[in-house]
Amino acid sequence: MRIRWILTVILLAVLAFGGGYWYASRRPRLAPQPGPVQTKPSVVVYVPISEGNTYRWEAKPVPVNADEDPLRIALEHLLITRDSPFPQGTRLLRVKVEDGIAEVDFSRELVDNFPGGSTTEALIVESLCRTLAQFADVEKARILVEGKKIDTIGEHVDLSQPVPVRQGLPAN
Amino acid sequence: MPAAWRVLMVVFLVWRMAGQMHAQQTESVAPLPTLQALRWEESVLHVVTSGKVNFQTFTLREPLRAVIDISPCTLPPETIQPEGDTPTAVERIRWAQFKEGVVRVVLDLREETPFAFSTASEGNLATLALGTAPSPASDKPRTASTPAKNNPPPPPPPADLLQAQWLADGEEARLQMQLSRRVPVRLRPLKEGYTTILEMPQVKPGDGLPADWSVKHPLIEQVQFSGDTKGARSALVIRTTRAASLRVEYDKEKPIITLAVNRPRNAHGKLSEKHIVIDPGHGGTSKGAVGRGADGIVYEKDITLAIALMVRDLLVKEKATVTMTREDDSTVDLYDRPKLANEKGADFFISIHCDSTPKPNSASGTTTYFHASDPDGRALAQAIQKHVSAVTGLPNRGAQTDTAIYQSGFAVLRRSEMPAVLIEVAYINNDTDRAKLKDPKFQKKVAEAIVAGLKAYIEGEKEQRMAQEEVEIRPAANQSEDEQIQIPEPL
Structure with missing residues (x-):
């Protein structure tokens, strides 16, 4: 008697399991709803990659958090990123945009640690200009060192006036 | 009947359990939507996915690329073949699992090309129309320190080079070229001696061009034209007999450019x-x-x-x-x-x-x-x-x-x-x-x-100095110092 009772329970359990599984499988299969994707604004920095006789510009994306200033993040990243042409130890002290001119204030190392060469100097200025050009409100850049205007970094490029950041594409 | 109740409870619990097990199983295998098709219709790219996804598009430079990020999305196990003909503005189309849950489609653009992007309300289809500027409504106002939206004008069609002829003009050699519309060109020195290339990246060679571009002139040694009808690029290579000043003059009204070859400034005397x-x-x-x-x-x-x-x-x-x-x-x-x-x-x-x-x-x-x-x-x-x-x-x-x-x-x-x-x-x-x-x-x-x-x-050059003595070239007319040189900035 007891055995029959147990068998009945097992049979019912099997039927219930099968039925439950079958019922669930009949429901339409829904792909999981994609949740809203967190899209952070991102900026890019431009660094030169030596290619034979010339340089290719590589755009490196940098994520920016909602509470951060994309311009500042871009410039800070430009100074430390791999292949940055900026002299070792250069820090961004301050940046402000007024009337289309970005005043970018760097630490002394920009000049003190400048290793020389017209190529290096041109690469520094060009990487700065390309990086700034993505910001719609920046038309020109003025480079400062420790709050003071400079005429040149390494005695080749003319920085006595604010330099335009956008241009017809350069020769390379 | 407590025993019967117990049995019913067990049956119900087993039923629920089986249902949950099924749900778990389906959840764990529920695939992310996959990228299903990339289809070109003329200059419009359709991106199709198997389910609802978010599309994000932006432009990258150097080299110029239009990027579509699709998330959440994976690549299907089978290989995708883009359908239709890739338009000329696009060098190639690439796609990859950029990171987990994000598929990136990249269009390598040959030139600055605006595009309009729209998604279907079902969320499984997006279209990217090349050569169409985004509607002004989609343009966010420019605010401080916000990356600029790329909104370049549509690419102009290439200009046809209709005619070219050398004009004798005193000591100056002038090559006049008639185009179907004005386009910028650029002069660039090549490494070999006095060789300069006139690059005409937006110029397609027409039918009425001379087979032989050479000219008899003491300053000019060799002229070679190469035109690519398909790629709409042309170039003229000019080798001069000595250091020569080459400049491009643009006609103010007509689409005519003239390449003027001269003795350069202060290149007279000793x-x-x-x-x-x-x-x-x-x-x-x-x-x-x-x-x-x-x-x-x-x-x-x-x-x-x-x-x-x-x-x-x-x-x-x-x-x-x-x-x-x-x-x-x-x-x-x-x-x-x-x-x-x-x-x-x-x-x-x-x-x-x-x-x-x-x-x-x-x-x-x-x-x-x-x-x-x-x-x-x-x-x-x-x-x-x-x-x-x-x-x-x-x-x-x-x-x-x-x-x-x-x-x-x-x-x-x-x-x-x-x-x-x-x-x-x-x-x-x-x-x-x-x-x-x-x-x-x-x-x-x-x-x-x-x-x-x-x-x-x-x-x-020494050899030329000897040749000069034989040929006896007239001294050059004084070039006016205030002459406006109309050379475009580099392209």
């Missing part, structure tokens, strides 16, 4: 009649580039001075007038250097430098820079580069515009009113180059080559 300002780069507190090696430290300022003093002595021997911006290790302001040359009314400004790159040993060779697209500076740079690169035994990096890397160019060239060049003899942070730079014999060879190049610019 070297002995000329006044040359020699500018040894850096000096005093400005050491310039620093070369460091097992053999010690060497400063750019010392090498440039050594070469410059040799150039001075050689020019004095040639009876030319020479002004030095410095003759010893003194500090000279950058802007006083071209100012001195302008005040003296010198005929030439020659600045001598050694280059350096961010990474040691990453570059080697000799470069002569001229300012922007100044035709006389280009001619002088070609002449000096031809002679200097022949003696350095280092790679010839050519005569280059000083805007090659940075658009504003070099201060001393920009501010000099006479034909001016800046010679980067070699790279001080390259071991091979530095060993040469330190060698006085090498310095002497370079100094001699600078003088030979300057002489060739003024008097012509």
Whole structure:
């Protein structure tokens, strides 16, 4: 008697399991709803990659958090990123945009640690200009060192006036 | 009937359990939507996914790319073949699992191409229409420190080159080219001697062009045209017999461009009649580039001075007038250097430098820079580069515009009113180059080559000077100094 009772329970359990599984499988299969994707604004920095006789510009994306200033993040990243042409130890002290001119204030190392060469100097200025050009409100850049205007970094490029950041594409 | 209740409870629980197990199983295998198709219809790309996704699009530069990020999304196990013909504006289309849950589709664009992007409300289809500017409504207002939206004008169709003919105009050689519309072109020196290329990237060769582009002219040795009908690019390679000034004139009304070939400024008479300002780069507190090696430290300022003093002595021997911006290790302001040359009314400004790159040993060779697209500076740079690169035994990096890397160019060239060049003899942070730079014999060879190049610019190459004596060419009409040179900025 007891055995029959147990068998009945097992049979019912099997039927219930099968039925439950079958019922669930009949429901339409829904792909999981994609949740809203967190899209952070991102900026890019431009660094030169030596290619034979010339340089290719590589755009490196940098994520920016909602509470951060994309311009500042871009410039800070430009100074430390791999292949940055900026002299070792250069820090961004301050940046402000007024009337289309970005005043970018760097630490002394920009000049003190400048290793020389017209190529290096041109690469520094060009990487700065390309990086700034993505910001719609920046038309020109003025480079400062420790709050003071400079005429040149390494005695080749003319920085006595604010330099335009956008241009017809350069020769390379 | 507590026993029956218990049985019913067990049955119900097992039922629920089975349902949950199924749900879990389906959840764990529920796939992310996959990228299903990439289909071109003319210049419109349709991106199809198997389920609802988010699409994000943006532009990247250098090289120019349009990017579509699809999330959450994976690539299907089978390979996707893009359907339809890729439009000409797109070099190629690529896609990859950019990171977990994000598939990235990249269009490598040949040129600045605007596009409009829209998604279907079902969320499984997006279209990217090339050549259509985004609607103004989708343009966010420009705010401080916000990355700019790329909203370039639609790409213009290529211009047809309809006719080309040489015109005799005194000593000047003029090639007049008629186009179907105005497009910018660019002159760029090639490395070999006096060879210059006129690049016409948006020009398609028409049917009425001459088979032979050559012309009989004492300044012109060879002219070669190459046109690519499919790619809509054309180029003209001009080899001159000596350093020549090449400039492009754009007709103000008609789509006509004229390539004018002339003797450059101050290229008449003898070297002995000329006044040359020699500018040894850096000096005093400005050491310039620093070369460091097992053999010690060497400063750019010392090498440039050594070469410059040799150039001075050689020019004095040639009876030319020479002004030095410095003759010893003194500090000279950058802007006083071209100012001195302008005040003296010198005929030439020659600045001598050694280059350096961010990474040691990453570059080697000799470069002569001229300012922007100044035709006389280009001619002088070609002449000096031809002679200097022949003696350095280092790679010839050519005569280059000083805007090659940075658009504003070099201060001393920009501010000099006479034909001016800046010679980067070699790279001080390259071991091979530095060993040469330190060698006085090498310095002497370079100094001699600078003088030979300057002489060739003024008097012509030796072989040409002999030919001139035979042919007896009339002296050139004076070129007006205030002539407007209409060279476009680099493309």
